[in-house]
Amino acid sequence: MHNHDEHEHHHHHDSEAADIPVDRMAVCPVTGDAIDTAEAEKLGHFRDVDGKRIYFCCATCVQLFDDNPNKYTPKLLYQCAECGLHYADKSKAKECETWCKQYNSCNLEITKQSVEYRQNHELTIEQKKAWYEPDILREEAPH
């Protein structure tokens, strides 16, 4: 059985993540890392599920997904139409949009939740997990 902690190797992606064009950005459903879909496609780091393409940050994650596809639900990214930041959580994107519209500037407390902010700050794997998919991880707990 694989363990999420084996995924420390993903840290090298962090420096590149900021350069991903937003229209090519997706989130690896295993680690929560931002990934370049064009790059993932080139490397074969994807699976087609129910007519929808899911992208992964690395071959290890593809393997983890193949081992247990039901465990990893792909996350759509939601974008604030005002400032353009991306969120894994639709309500957060809405919150950002509402704030941006009203004050014509971003609220750091909200934008801290954005994919872009996370990619620009060194978060530990533990923090990413807690932020990214608490329900699914809880579901996977042995008891």
Ligand SMILES: [Zn+2]
């Ligand atoms: Zn990976």
Ligand SMILES: [Zn+2]
């Ligand atoms: Zn915004």
